[in-house]
Amino acid sequence: MNGVPFLKMNGLGNQIIVADMRGRADRVTPAAAIAINAAPGTKFDQIMAIHDPRTPGTAHYIEIINSDGSLAQACGNGMRCVVQFLATEGEQKSFTFETLAGILFGEEHGDGLITVDMGTPKLAWYDIPLAEEFADTRKIELQIGPIDAPVLHSPSVASMGNPHATFWVHDDVWTYALDRFGPMLENHPIFPERANISIAQVVTPDRIILRTWERGAGLTEACGTAACAALVNGARTRRTARKATVTLPGGDLTVEWRADDHVVLTGPAEREWTGTLDPATGLWTRAEEAA
Numbered sequence: 390m391n392g393v394p395f396l397k398m399n400g401l402g403n404q405i406i407v408a409d410m411r412g413r414a415d416r417v418t419p420a421a422a423i424a425i426n427a428a429p430g431t432k433f434d435q436i437m438a439i440h441d442p443r444t445p446g447t448a449h450y451i452e453i454i455n456s457d458g459s460l461a462q463a464c465g466n467g468m469r470c471v472v473q474f475l476a477t478e479g480e481q482k483s484f485t486f487e488t489l490a491g492i493l494f495g496e497e498h499g500d501g502l503i504t505v506d507m508g509t510p511k512l513a514w515y516d517i518p519l520a521e522e523f524a525d526t527r528k529i530e531l532q533i534g535p536i537d538a539p540v541l542h543s544p545s546v547a548s549m550g551n552p553h554a555t556f557w558v559h560d561d562v563w564t565y566a567l568d569r570f571g572p573m574l575e576n577h578p579i580f581p582e583r584a585n586i587s588i589a590q591v592v593t594p595d596r597i598i599l600r601t602w603e604r605g606a607g608l609t610e611a612c613g614t615a616a617c618a619a620l621v622n623g624a625r626t627r628r629t630a631r632k633a634t635v636t637l638p639g640g641d642l643t644v645e646w647r648a649d650d651h652v653v654l655t656g657p658a659e660r661e662w663t664g665t666l667d668p669a670t671g672l673w674t675r676a677e678e679a680a
């Protein structure tokens with residue numbers, strides 16, 4: 390096997406595999422991603438494949454692969470894991486990356502927390518994208534459940550490089566069957582590129598409780614870009630301030646929509662175990678098993 394070293398990590402329980410593809414011309418194939426996820430012991434939400442840079446001025450190109458093999462443009466928790474992975478290699482603690490969403494910056498602080506500048510949100514219907522025109526994406530016509538008593542309705546939608554819908558609720562987010570509604574909404578025809586689906590409860594203007602069904606990965610313990618989209622959607626609908634703590638099943642993130650329009654995400658990243666994988670087939674070995 391022409392093995393790629395990887396580190397299993399998590400960002401607040403969002404299960405991440407960081408694969409070191411530097412110096413290689415090949416990629417982690419969709420089939421490999423599906424096989425890795427199906428194997429006992431390696432269930433994950435995203436693979437963050439670190440490649441050599443494609444654009445001058447950036448240090449790394451990061452390819453983000455969901456557990457269903459699809460590509461994602463952005464991944465907030467995964468980017469924190471990548472920053473942590475690289476920061477342990479030497480003295481450098483801040484990095485410039487390229488992803489399908491554009492150029493991003495990440496930095497590890499002395500306290501172990503990591504901040505990632507996730508770029509600017511896109512709010513026009515065609516940028517999210519939606520299948521039909523909506524002049525105002527703060528509240529679009531979309532509902533699930535009985536027509537006269539919808540369970541979830543009128544989400545705010547935004548792109549953080551990847552598409553997000555934020556459904557606002559007043560009661561406990563755990564009372565909603567997101568495992569049932571998530572797949573239907575992810576694949577709703579209004580979202581031509583599918584979407585990440587979140588349920589958000591604003592507790593105070595500086596605290597949101599959030600659960601997310603991720604496009605291409607399903608229910609997750611945390612989704613960083615969903616937290617960013619919820620804060621942006623909260624601020625522009627006057628539900629929240631421009632900075633808030635977002636509480637996810639896996640823990641808290643701090644999100645700020647700065648005056649320069651950039652959305653900045655801060656939180657932890659945790660290392661678990663290492664191994665080697667074949668990027669073509671997904672066959673993998675844990676380091677201690679190989680030794």
Ligand SMILES: N[C@@H](CCC[C@H](N)C(=O)O)C(=O)O
Pocket residue numbers: 403434435455460461462463464465466467551552585603604605606611612613614615
């Ligand atoms: N876990 C991520 C989001 C990953 C990408 C998403 N599933 C998509 O397809 O857009 C995060 O922390 O942002």
